[in-house]
Amino acid sequence: MAILQDLSQSSHEDIAAELVLLREENAKLKLKASQRGSNLKLTAKGGLSLYGLGRFPVTLYRSQWGKLLAMVPEIEAFIAANADKLVTKDE
Numbered sequence: 001m002a003i004l005q006d007l008s009q010s011s012h013e014d015i016a017a018e019l020v021l022l023r024e025e026n027a028k029l030k031l032k033a034s035q036r037g038s039n040l041k042l043t044a045k046g047g048l049s050l051y052g053l054g055r056f057p058v059t060l061y062r063s064q065w066g067k068l069l070a071m072v073p074e075i076e077a078f079i080a081a082n083a084d085k086l087v088t089k090d091e
Helices: 011-037 060-069 072-081
Strands: 040-041 048-051 058-060
Touching: 058 060, 060 072
Parallel strands: none
Antiparallel strands: 040 048, 048 058
């Protein structure tokens, strides 16, 4: 990652070039973040966090994950029954 230099003595062209480099680096970082996919992490308090579904992770404890996984057929049926009303969000 580039570190900003003291630009107070830089010319307009130098600052413009630095801005271009920073924008390119930012675009690469955004692309890298979007390609990461989902992953799981154990939290300090013993929860399980699922990353990659949205901006924030989904964190539940083991018993909560068990309840959620047991509901998969019910969730799938609900989604199928309400597919025309549900919005999809592809990131």
